[in-house]
Amino acid sequence: MQFDIIEKGQYTIVQVNEGRFDAKLAPAFREQLEQIKGNVRTHLVLDLGEVRFMDSSGLGAVMGAYKMLRNTKISIVNPQKPVTDLLKLTRMDKLILSHPTIEDALAPTA
Amino acid sequence: MEAAALTKEILLVEDNKVMLMMMSQMLSSRGYRVVTAKHGLDALTQLDSHPDIQFVLSDWMMPELNGIELCYQLKSAEYNRYIFFVLLSGRDDKESIVEGINAGADDFVAKDTNINELDARIKAGFRTLELHNQLVAKNIELDCAYATIKQDLESASELIQRMLPNQTRFKGVEINYTHIPSAQIGGDMLGCMQLDEEHIAIYLFDVAGHGVASALMSFSIQQSISSNSGTASNVKRKKDTDPFYSLIEPSEVIAHLNQSYISQDQNNLYFTMVYAVLNTKSGLLTYSFAGHPPMIWLQKSESHCEFIAQDSFVAGMFDFAEYQTEQVQLKPNDRVFLYSDGITEAEDQQKNQYSEVGLKQLVLALSNQPGDTQTDTIVSTVSAWCGAAQFDDDISLLVLEWQGE
Numbered sequence: 001m002q003f004d005i006i007e008k009g010q011y012t013i014v015q016v017n018e019g020r021f022d023a024k025l026a027p028a029f030r031e032q033l034e035q036i037k038g039n040v041r042t043h044l045v046l047d048l049g050e051v052r053f054m055d056s057s058g059l060g061a062v063m064g065a066y067k068m069l070r071n072t073k074i075s076i077v078n079p080q081k082p083v084t085d086l087l088k089l090t091r092m093d094k095l096i097l098s099h100p101t102i103e104d105a106l107a108p109t110a
Numbered sequence: 111m112e113a114a115a116l117t118k119e120i121l122l123v124e125d126n127k128v129m130l131m132m133m134s135q136m137l138s139s140r141g142y143r144v145v146t147a148k149h150g151l152d153a154l155t156q157l158d159s160h161p162d163i164q165f166v167l168s169d170w171m172m173p174e175l176n177g178i179e180l181c182y183q184l185k186s187a188e189y190n191r192y193i194f195f196v197l198l199s200g201r202d203d204k205e206s207i208v209e210g211i212n213a214g215a216d217d218f219v220a221k222d223t224n225i226n227e228l229d230a231r232i233k234a235g236f237r238t239l240e241l242h243n244q245l246v247a248k249n250i251e252l253d254c255a256y257a258t259i260k261q262d263l264e265s266a267s268e269l270i271q272r273m274l275p276n277q278t279r280f281k282g283v284e285i286n287y288t289h290i291p292s293a294q295i296g297g298d299m300l301g302c303m304q305l306d307e308e309h310i311a312i313y314l315f316d317v318a319g320h321g322v323a324s325a326l327m328s329f330s331i332q333q334s335i336s337s338n339s340g341t342a343s344n345v346k347r348k349k350d351t352d353p354f355y356s357l358i359e360p361s362e363v364i365a366h367l368n369q370s371y372i373s374q375d376q377n378n379l380y381f382t383m384v385y386a387v388l389n390t391k392s393g394l395l396t397y398s399f400a401g402h403p404p405m406i407w408l409q410k411s412e413s414h415c416e417f418i419a420q421d422s423f424v425a426g427m428f429d430f431a432e433y434q435t436e437q438v439q440l441k442p443n444d445r446v447f448l449y450s451d452g453i454t455e456a457e458d459q460q461k462n463q464y465s466e467v468g469l470k471q472l473v474l475a476l477s478n479q480p481g482d483t484q485t486d487t488i489v490s491t492v493s494a495w496c497g498a499a500q501f502d503d504d505i506s507l508l509v510l511e512w513q514g515e
Binding site for chain 2 (some may be wrong): 004023031053055056057059060061064067088089090091092
């Protein structure tokens with residue numbers, strides 16, 4: 001599976017199980033999000049721990065998620081350095097906070 | 111081919127005259143048009159003169175060319191059409207059936223099968239033929255559509271090439287660039303222009319994604335930046351006092367483009383960009399980024415390379431995005447490199463990326479080459495490193511050299 005979706009009460013976790021979040025994966029991600037957006041309550045957690053490389057299409061998909069879920073809190077969990085660098089370069093780190101673990105992302109203070 | 115156009119025509123191959131006549135009548139009574147042949151060779155001749163026949167009902171044992179041999183020929187890839195082949199025989203032992211299947215036969219019917227079963231089997235065969243013919247027709251349509259798209263992409267690619275700057279030599283400034291669109295064309299574009307006697311603008315942007323949508327957006331952005339009519343444009347504004355215009359700051363140029371290209375739809379097309387203005391007298395370079403990879407600054411006199419980076423939102427995505435103008439002071443013979451991620455994300459056979467750091471080192475290693483040579487060498491070096499004939503993404507690289515006053 002390219003994605004695992006865990007829906008638990010107020011939060012939804014989308015785990016990306018691919019090493020490359022690129023033009024090949026981005027449409028499927030967008031589709032997946034379209035399907036679950038009605039169920040996402042208050043917090044969407046993107047677990048990108050597996051992603052070693054994200055290209056401009058992958059970034060576009062993440063930005064698209066942010067725009068699609070305007071009133072939902074979005075967190076990124078466990079990003080590797082290339083992803084962190086790209087999020088910082090494009091200031092997406094200011095809009096979507098990153099956390100080392102899912103527990104941290106779900107902590108009330110996060 | 112329309113499904114309805116499929117004639118229910120059958121070639122019946124049988125060496126026994128009585129049997130031939132009997133079966134022929136039986137089939138005719140069920141509404142099939144029957145063409146007959148008395149053995150395999152005759153069958154080939156009949157098929158040649160009846161190019162619409164796709165259904166063959168053939169006896170097994172025959173002189174000249176038997177049923178199995180005929181089947182082999184009609185089912186070979188070289189045969190000019192798809193044939194549904196039914197072997198007709200008294201033999202229905204397992205070994206014969208295996209032989210028939212190996213020859214490519216689609217069905218087997220014992221000669222003493224009653225007409226209702228035979229008719230049902232023939233109908234099933236025609237259904238298969240119909241599906242096959244529809245598939246072939248669809249494939250032809252797809253091939254045509256693909257050829258059209260490919261041609262369109264090539265035309266678009268040519269058009270994009272024509273949007274590249276012609277003038278690259280200015281007083282005190284030399285600009286060199288390389289722009290190689292990927293096979294599916296992407297959204298990279300670059301440019302340079304004289305803003306006034308003392309200022310030259312350079313820029314490079316990369317619309318995310320590939321294909322027509324990205325190329326069209328790229329085309330449009332290029333138009334809005336470069337259309338420089340009189341005193342008012344996206345890079346200059348009118349003023350009431352002498353010299354009756356002022357240059358628009360880089361951050362404002364980008365902010366304006368950002369607002370113009372905010373995507374409303376789900377398409378999420380966006381672009382990253384760097385726009386810089388050089389004062390050709392002082393060597394002051396002012397610049398602004400929109401989520402674009404850093405420029406590389408080759409400081410010639412110190413034999414040193416540095417990144418000029420700015421964290422910033424991409425353009426065309428967020429209406430709240432703000433951009434900053436910053437500046438660096440160049441020294442004579444310094445060079446500034448603008449590029450898109452196509453070159454730094456180029457991969458070798460082991461999927462390692464060339465990387466920004468790699469590019470910076472390469473720029474430094476080739477710093478003694480003249481500007482035009484250096485640009486070409488960078489691209490050919492990265493290309494050789496990748497070991498592939500073609501880059502996966504657009505490659506664009508623009509180098510500005512300030513020669514001093």
